[in-house]
Amino acid sequence: xxxxxxxxxxxxxxxxxxxxxxxxxxxxxxxxxxxxxxxxxxxxxxxxxxxxxxxxxxxxxxxxxxxxxxxxxxxxxxxxxxxxxxxxxxxxxxxxxxxxxxxxxxxxxxxxxxxxxxxxxxxxxxxxxxxx
Amino acid sequence: xxxxxxxxxxxxxxxxxxxxxxxxxxxxxxxxxxxxxxxxxxxxxxxxxxxxxxxxxxxxxxxxxxxxxxxxxxxxxxxxxxxxxxxxxxxxxxxxxxxxxxxxxxxxxxxxxxxxxxxxxxxxxxxxxxxx
Amino acid sequence: xxxxxxxxxxxxxxxxxxxxxxxxxxxxxxxxxxxxxxxxxxxxxxxxxxxxxxxxxxxxxxxxxxxxxxxxxxxxxxxxxxxxxxxxxxxxxxxxxxxxxxxxxxxxxxxxxxxxxxxxxxxxxxxxxxxx
Amino acid sequence: xxxxxxxxxxxxxxxxxxxxxxxxxxxxxxxxxxxxxxxxxxxxxxxxxxxxxxxxxxxxxxxxxxxxxxxxxxxxxxxxxxxxxxxxxxxxxxxxxxxxxxxxxxxxxxxxxxxxxxxxxxxxxxxxxxxx
Amino acid sequence: xxxxxxxxxxxxxxxxxxxxxxxxxxxxxxxxxxxxxxxxxxxxxxxxxxxxxxxxxxxxxxxxxxxxxxxxxxxxxxxxxxxxxxxxxxxxxxxxxxxxxxxxxxxxxxxxxxxxxxxxxxxxxxxxxxxx
Amino acid sequence: xxxxxxxxxxxxxxxxxxxxxxxxxxxxxxxxxxxxxxxxxxxxxxxxxxxxxxxxxxxxxxxxxxxxxxxxxxxxxxxxxxxxxxxxxxxxxxxxxxxxxxxxxxxxxxxxxxxxxxxxxxxxxxxxxxxx
Numbered sequence: 001x002x003x004x005x006x007x008x009x010x011x012x013x014x015x016x017x018x019x020x021x022x023x024x025x026x027x028x029x030x031x032x033x034x035x036x037x038x039x040x041x042x043x044x045x046x047x048x049x050x051x052x053x054x055x056x057x058x059x060x061x062x063x064x065x066x067x068x069x070x071x072x073x074x075x076x077x078x079x080x081x082x083x084x085x086x087x088x089x090x091x092x093x094x095x096x097x098x099x100x101x102x103x104x105x106x107x108x109x110x111x112x113x114x115x116x117x118x119x120x121x122x123x124x125x126x127x128x129x130x131x132x
Numbered sequence: 133x134x135x136x137x138x139x140x141x142x143x144x145x146x147x148x149x150x151x152x153x154x155x156x157x158x159x160x161x162x163x164x165x166x167x168x169x170x171x172x173x174x175x176x177x178x179x180x181x182x183x184x185x186x187x188x189x190x191x192x193x194x195x196x197x198x199x200x201x202x203x204x205x206x207x208x209x210x211x212x213x214x215x216x217x218x219x220x221x222x223x224x225x226x227x228x229x230x231x232x233x234x235x236x237x238x239x240x241x242x243x244x245x246x247x248x249x250x251x252x253x254x255x256x257x258x259x260x261x262x263x264x
Numbered sequence: 265x266x267x268x269x270x271x272x273x274x275x276x277x278x279x280x281x282x283x284x285x286x287x288x289x290x291x292x293x294x295x296x297x298x299x300x301x302x303x304x305x306x307x308x309x310x311x312x313x314x315x316x317x318x319x320x321x322x323x324x325x326x327x328x329x330x331x332x333x334x335x336x337x338x339x340x341x342x343x344x345x346x347x348x349x350x351x352x353x354x355x356x357x358x359x360x361x362x363x364x365x366x367x368x369x370x371x372x373x374x375x376x377x378x379x380x381x382x383x384x385x386x387x388x389x390x391x392x393x394x395x396x
Numbered sequence: 397x398x399x400x401x402x403x404x405x406x407x408x409x410x411x412x413x414x415x416x417x418x419x420x421x422x423x424x425x426x427x428x429x430x431x432x433x434x435x436x437x438x439x440x441x442x443x444x445x446x447x448x449x450x451x452x453x454x455x456x457x458x459x460x461x462x463x464x465x466x467x468x469x470x471x472x473x474x475x476x477x478x479x480x481x482x483x484x485x486x487x488x489x490x491x492x493x494x495x496x497x498x499x500x501x502x503x504x505x506x507x508x509x510x511x512x513x514x515x516x517x518x519x520x521x522x523x524x525x526x527x528x
Numbered sequence: 529x530x531x532x533x534x535x536x537x538x539x540x541x542x543x544x545x546x547x548x549x550x551x552x553x554x555x556x557x558x559x560x561x562x563x564x565x566x567x568x569x570x571x572x573x574x575x576x577x578x579x580x581x582x583x584x585x586x587x588x589x590x591x592x593x594x595x596x597x598x599x600x601x602x603x604x605x606x607x608x609x610x611x612x613x614x615x616x617x618x619x620x621x622x623x624x625x626x627x628x629x630x631x632x633x634x635x636x637x638x639x640x641x642x643x644x645x646x647x648x649x650x651x652x653x654x655x656x657x658x659x660x
Numbered sequence: 661x662x663x664x665x666x667x668x669x670x671x672x673x674x675x676x677x678x679x680x681x682x683x684x685x686x687x688x689x690x691x692x693x694x695x696x697x698x699x700x701x702x703x704x705x706x707x708x709x710x711x712x713x714x715x716x717x718x719x720x721x722x723x724x725x726x727x728x729x730x731x732x733x734x735x736x737x738x739x740x741x742x743x744x745x746x747x748x749x750x751x752x753x754x755x756x757x758x759x760x761x762x763x764x765x766x767x768x769x770x771x772x773x774x775x776x777x778x779x780x781x782x783x784x785x786x787x788x789x790x791x792x
Contacts, residue, residue, distance in 0.1 A: 013277035029277035029293010145673035161689010409541035425557010
């Protein structure tokens with residue numbers, strides 16, 4: 001199995017509902033360094049998994065609606081705690097749609113699975129992986 | 133599959149028996165930066181995999197009996213070479229027990245598997261992963 | 265010249281005033297990984313620059329009033345853009361006071377200068393350094 | 397499942413054929429930081445997965461024919477685009493052969509799979525994993 | 529003293545003349561991860577050292593003529609070994625000119641010095657620092 | 661001012677005397693990732709600060725007498741707490757001697773100062789810098 005990973009980041013504000021969150025119930029924020037890993041069983045005739053330029057562009061497009069925003073006020077997250085693990089799944093969905101829609105080029109259909117990992121600090125991160 | 137990872141570290145002395153170890157047969161030491169990754173198929177109603185605060189606390193409790201110690205003199209390791217890969221499995225067992233015993237809170241039973249990774253330097257690390 | 269550095273982090277929300285900031289004028293957030301470097305010309309009779317345990321504790325105390333908060337609503341930052349470079353100077357002031365007040369132990373007076381570096385992402389950081 | 401990872405690096409020149417590569421069609425270069433991960437279900441009686449010294453030596457031997465070279469002129473890569481993902485598979489093959497041939501010592505047959513990851517920058521990397 | 533650092537990278541081919549370079553006399557390549565640190569004694573009324581967006585843009589413009597190229601064939605480097613330390617000074621000159629020419633905005637004149645650091649691998653890097 | 665940095669590491673056991681050290685009074689250990697930075701005002705005619713190969717070799721020679729050892733039993737450290745900051749100064753002395761003795765080649769006399777930084781974990785490090 002091959003994989004190709006590209007990295008970007010977002011800087012967001014948010015708060016959590018539920019006493020389990022302790023001080024994180026207050027409005028606070030995070031830099032999420034986002035690693036998007038595309039997996040495929042085979043490379044194409046050029047020895048590419050996906051076009052790395054398109055992968056970076058699509059990752060940016062998936063992240064742009066969140067970047068420099070307060071996630072508590074974004075309609076797409078209404079009623080959801082935007083935990084790190086939840087955001088991984090959300091971004092996974094957006095990248096999977098990009099692959100299916102051909103936005104990663106003709107190599108998109110080669111992608112068998114995507115793993116999205118968000119580092120919230122040097123000592124904590126979360127991930128979601130799944131098929132397209 | 134979701135995962136959540138927290139990081140801590142220990143600073144230990146130890147030595148190895150077996151000529152394969154060369155100079156590492158002498159009493160020496162290591163900083164092990166420990167990454168504990170908890171995996172689960174689903175998040176709870178708050179969008180949590182496990183409570184990250186409890187995860188950090190339990191990891192610390194699992195590491196405390198080793199920290200700032202000479203592992204050669206710890207009864208729990210009698211007759212064992214405390215190689216990096218072996219310590220990964222040892223810590224995995226302690227964290228799996230914490231999950232089963234409810235010490236990671238009600239989210240513990242969601243955990244399907246744990247991966248423990250120990251970085252012994254910038255150029256070498258080991259890991260053990262397995263179900264609870 | 266000797267130096268000793270300890271690391272901690274905070275997760276904050278904030279916004280900036282001034283069109284130069286573009287999208288960062290919106291309420292957003294950041295994880296700041298904080299490196300506090302203490303410098304001294306000499307070590308003490310135990311070969312210590314400052315007690316690393318006290319250094320970590322005081323850094324945490326300096327960061328606690330900011331952690332998991334919206335800096336826009338903190339009185340101490342009223343009328344200020346809490347840019348990364350500004351926060352470095354703010355934390356420097358708090359750590360310098362801790363040294364002068366003896367909160368870093370008898371080694372505090374050995375400290376000639378402090379450098380505070382805040383990483384806001386994997387591709388951008390700022391710092392402030394100055395004497396006590 | 398246990399794993400043990402060792403790290404080395406190479407500094408190579410190369411170019412790519414195919415308009416998809418854009419400016420990377422020009423002769424350029426890369427530092428590839430190479431992570432070789434060996435996986436096994438069991439440790440030996442010394443609690444070793446493979447001898448870490450032999451693992452480092454064999455990784456170096458696999459990398460030496462590429463290091464400080466222009467890959468466009470190496471016969472082994474004739475007709476191939478030496479993309480990061482392709483090089484991962486190439487190195488995987490060389491390490492798998494080393495395991496099978498006993499060059500990683502008696503522990504070699506314990507190895508179930510190898511993952512080779514090449515970091516081409518701080519924001520992009522690729523990997524190949526597969527059985528021996 | 530304040531500082532602000534932004535990061536980018538280039539992927540280049542080159543070779544060195546001089547037997548001291550050993551195998552690096554052959555055409556090879558490198559990924560250089562470039563850290564550009566701008567230093568100033570004071571922040572402006574917005575608490576900015578320099579506009580981080582402009583800093584990233586100007587760093588990219590300074591690096592673009594080198595990126596994805598064989599430095600041996602670039603007229604600007606004729607007769608020079610493009611060692612890591614030399615390239616640091618070269619990029620320093622380009623960034624200093626950008627500051628003086630006002631391309632980093634009205635904050636440019638605040639900059640007292642620039643440090644350019646190039647990481648050629650995880651175990652080697654070089655830097656050049658100097659006034660504008 | 662130019663600088664060139666090379667990296668190596670050691671794995672040592674030791675203990676500290678003095679109640680300030682708390683649990684670190686017990687025999688424990690550390691991986692020290694060692695960064696040796698050589699500084700010079702000028703490069704030579706080949707655009708080299710010092711020969712990077714010789715720098716790596718001499719750093720290894722300076723570290724070898726400590727590696728895989730219990731520092732409490734080394735005569736050179738008798739009566740000393742081998743704190744991270746102390747070890748930085750110790751290694752600085754060894755590297756400075758290597759420069760003066762011509763072991764870093766004809767470029768050695770160009771070196772104006774050396775900084776030695778030891779990372780003891782991902783959240784703590786120390787350094788010593790001084791002239792030859």
